[in-house]
Amino acid sequence: MxxxxxxxxxxxxxxxxxxxxxxxxxxxxxxxxxxxxxxxxxxxxxxxxxxxxxxxxxxxxxxxxxxxxxxxxxxxxxxxxxxxxxxxxxxxxxxxxxxxxxxxxxxxxxxxxxxxxxxxxxxxxxxxxxxxxxxxxxxxxxxxxxxxxxxxxxxxxxxxxxxxxxxxxxxxxxxxxxxxxxxxxxxxxxxxxxxxxxxxxxxxxxxxxxxxxxxxxxxxxxxxxETRFVAGFIGSMNFLACDMRGGRSDHPLFQISAPVNDGPVELAIRPEAITVAPDANASSRVHRTTDYGTHILVDIELEDGTRLKAMCPPSTRLATGEPVGLKASHVAVFRGTEKLADVTPSDTREIEHV
Amino acid sequence: MTDMASPDSNVRKDGFAKRHGRGLTGLLLVAAPVILLGWLIIYPIFNAVARTLFVNSDAGASFSLDTYQRFFTDSYSLANLWLTLWVTVVCAALLMAICLPLALYLRFAKSRIAAVVQGLALFPMFVPSVILAYALIRTIGPNGGVDLVLNAIGLPKINSPYLTPWGPVIGLVWDNIPLTTLMLVAGLGGVSDNAVEAARDAGARHVALLRHIILPQIGNAMLVVLSFTVLSIFSAFTLPYVLGPASPEMMGPFMQRTFSQVQDTRMAVTQAVITFVICAGFGAFYVRSIAKNREARQ
Structure with a gap:
């Protein structure tokens, strides 16, 4: 020893x-x-x-x-x-x-x-x-x-x-x-x-x-x-660019509150922190689903063309092109390489409809 | 049924024709080198052996070992053979002693000087033997460069190796350094950096590393080097002729003199056959060792 x-x-x-x-x-x-x-x-x-x-x-x-x-x-x-x-x-x-x-x-x-x-x-x-x-x-x-x-x-x-x-x-x-x-x-x-x-x-x-x-x-x-590099290197991570204004993100889907100064940020969300549910009124659509046996990885195309990945239970049945609503249980906020906040929304609302 | 069978048999016929066509092309491709090998090497070997074993007389050809008997009972011929063997063994030992450290340095050194050393080591390859021989005479011969320097600083002259057995040894070693180094470096390429590092990690210092890890792994390369060295030195002519002693002399000049000056063609061919048999013995030893190593691996 x-x-x-x-x-x-x-x-x-x-x-x-x-x-x-x-x-x-x-x-x-x-x-x-x-x-x-x-x-x-x-x-x-x-x-x-x-x-x-x-x-x-x-x-x-x-x-x-x-x-x-x-x-x-x-x-x-x-x-x-x-x-x-x-x-x-x-x-x-x-x-x-x-x-x-x-x-x-x-x-x-x-x-x-x-x-x-x-x-x-x-x-x-x-x-x-x-x-x-x-x-x-x-x-x-x-x-x-x-x-x-x-x-x-x-x-x-x-x-x-x-x-x-x-x-x-x-x-x-x-x-x-x-x-x-x-x-x-x-x-x-x-x-x-x-x-x-x-x-x-x-x-x-x-x-x-x-x-x-x-x-x-x-x-x-x-x-x-603690850094954007680690967030992206360990496991998979969805990074979504947006701005913080008055302590609130202006992303059309994930509007989170965090004590962060105004300016451009990236929201980092793990695929397993995203819940996907069919929603006829939603603007996000399923691009592709991949069945890994233990889980299904859903590739979702957002309205602005951005893609994000969500990990769903194996029982999930989603068709390509189907509109879906998204919820995030945990979001980290990065500016440059630095992490500014970890947000765990207490009310995991259907953000699509906020 | 017939319709189904006929295209099948056509395919089989096509395959057969193709295979045989390809075989014929292959044979034609190797035919030229095989014919040349047979004409220039194999035929002369059998022809030479036959000429030494059979004597033509008015009564016809008769079997005789007289030239071999003359060779092996003639003290001068035997002295020449022993000198050739001695030069070969000394050259092989010196080449190993010089080229192995050089090859080890070139394989494992990471500095830029290694590239310069490699260039210097390969330089003799581009110097023709006859030029090298005269350069050596001018350097280490009587009243050569070394003597002039020694004289200038008030020291006695050297005992010149020129026209002694050491003359061809120095020349042949110099001449064979590049090829020997290249072959050893190629062999050392098979010893991975990690294998060496693992040995150092286990506690091996330089000598242990060389003895237990590097040398056993380049056994085949060393065999190749030894075989090439023996074959090339045994059959050397220019350097032993120019730098070597007049008596005894190495087999190359001895054969030439027996052929052109003594004009005893059959004896010269006998000397060539004896030289060939010794070289073939080394070759067989090399092939057997390589085959044994491969067999052990399988």
């Missing part, structure tokens, strides 16, 4: 800042996901913690010890790569035992630890196999075992499930979460999959352009995004 601290770290490549003055604390046994689009700097941060890149500014501390200039082979970190990075000339057991052999551990202890690691990832009988005889999911389990067998203070995972199919990804992330909880190992996990971050993390760090946008628990990140 260990604590990881990033203090004002910065990194540039060829004069371009890829990480700008970033600070983060990861508590003992916590699993933190670094989430962001490509080029946001999440992998660079992970590689700096692992020692594969050196920050130009700031410092990295593990349990209070400054490891900023310590090379990867001497750091108390273990990394799992997206490409598995298993050594094809070695067997599964040899891959896992490699780090232990370098530490000159007695052979019997190595065998016991390798067996324990294989057991932990559910590959107890696979030690003698060559790595190319394994499936992608099994290879990634070996990579996890190889990192864990060295008992690192910090486990680093760089999009470890990105190359696997959806079902396997979901299965493995559950297993990883169980292993991480059981061992209580402090973990930094890089992903660009928001579902992965929401399912795994104790806390999510959303990055954009080398800067932290927001650090929060998954539910807080989803329900109370």
């Amino acid at each position: 260990a604590q990881l601290t990033l203090k004002n770290i910065g990194k540039s490549f060829d004069g371009t800042d890829v990480i700008r003055d970033t600070s983060l604390d990861v508590k003992d046994g916590e699993l933190v996901c670094l989430l962001g689009p490509s080029g946001s700097g999440k992998s660079t941060i992970l590689r700096m913690v692992g020692g594969f890149e050196t920050p130009d500014r700031g410092s990295i501390l593990i349990d209070g010890q400054d490891v900023t200039r310590i090379p990867p082979e001497k750091r108390p970190t273990g990394m799992v790569f997206q490409s598995h990075a298993l050594w094809s000339h070695m067997s599964v057991a040899e891959n896992i035992a490699f780090g232990l052999k370098l530490r000159r551990m007695p052979r019997r202890d190595i065998q016991a630890k390798v067996a324990e690691a294989l057991e932990l990832v559910g590959l107890a009988d696979y030690g003698k196999r060559r790595v190319w005889q394994l499936s992608g999911g099994q290879q990634q389990r070996v990579a996890i075992a190889r990192a864990l067998v060295l008992e690192p203070k910090i486990l680093l995972l760089d999009e470890p499930f990105a190359s696997l199919d959806q079902h396997l990804r979901e299965h493995l992330r559950e297993e990883l979460r169980d292993i991480q909880r059981r061992l209580g190992i402090t973990t930094l996990f890089v992903t660009h999959g928001q579902d992965e971050a929401l399912a795994l993390a104790d806390r999510i760090v959303v990055l954009q352009g080398g800067e932290i946008e927001q650090v929060a628990s998954p539910d807080h990140m989803y329900r109370a995004p």
Whole structure:
């Protein structure tokens, strides 16, 4: 168990800042996901913690010890790569035992630890196999075992499930979460999959352009995004442009009251916060419905041509072109990148008729 | 029924014709190189072997191993063969010692200097062997550039490698650096950055990384390099001829001298067959090793 601290770290490549003055604390046994689009700097941060890149500014501390200039082979970190990075000339057991052999551990202890690691990832009988005889999911389990067998203070995972199919990804992330909880190992996990971050993390760090946008628990990140980027990046969000006048939005459908100065704003509404009902007098029409089994996603065209998405129960029956009325149970108000207000209308009226 | 069957059989006929037409086109496409290979390589091999094993006399052709017996009982011929083997082994070792660090640098270095180093490493490829030989004579030969510099600063002259076995070694190593480096860099391309980083993450420092991760993964590339080096050095002529000693001499100049000066054609062909058999042995070793590696993977 260990604590990881990033203090004002910065990194540039060829004069371009890829990480700008970033600070983060990861508590003992916590699993933190670094989430962001490509080029946001999440992998660079992970590689700096692992020692594969050196920050130009700031410092990295593990349990209070400054490891900023310590090379990867001497750091108390273990990394799992997206490409598995298993050594094809070695067997599964040899891959896992490699780090232990370098530490000159007695052979019997190595065998016991390798067996324990294989057991932990559910590959107890696979030690003698060559790595190319394994499936992608099994290879990634070996990579996890190889990192864990060295008992690192910090486990680093760089999009470890990105190359696997959806079902396997979901299965493995559950297993990883169980292993991480059981061992209580402090973990930094890089992903660009928001579902992965929401399912795994104790806390999510959303990055954009080398800067932290927001650090929060998954539910807080989803329900109370603090910036427009986070609101749009995590889950789906409908953004509707309008003006605030005298504390009231002038959007023809969603007229909300909020203590916001006059000026242009965007109303942000989650698809599941919108209730759709057939209404012959409404100006909004159903453009398309997509049945996902668990819910129906309705694409609605507003009078001004704007499209928005609404998530409806599977029993919903709406025809293309059918006029519908809309209600919103929660609206966030953004101006530029900044959030100005969260509005939960107490009276979820049929706004269409207001 | 008939109507239904006939178009079907037409399709089958068309498919058959198409397949065979395509096969014929393929054969015609490979015919020229195959004929050239047979005419210029395969036929001369069998012809050479036959000429060394059969002697034509008035009584007709008779089987004889006399030239082989002469070669393997002649101390001068054996000395030439041993010198060639010695030069080959030393060159291969020196090429590995020089080119492997160079290739490792070129593969893993991220600096801009790597591009300059690569350019310098490839430069000898564009220098013809004969020019290289004379450049080396002017540099490390008696009263060459090195001697002049040493003399200018009051130091004694070097023992020139010119006309010693080290002459062709230096020339051949210089000449083979580009190709060897290129082949090793290509082999190292198969070692992913992540595989190296994973090893460092597990605690491997430079030597352990090279020994346990990089070298085992470029085994095939090293085999290719060794085979090419052995084949090209064993059959080298220009550099051993210009830079090498007069006695013993390497097999290339030895064959040429036996053919043109001694005018013993059959003996020259015997020397060529012996050289070919040794090179073919290396080739077979290479093919077997590659096949074994593939087999192990399957």
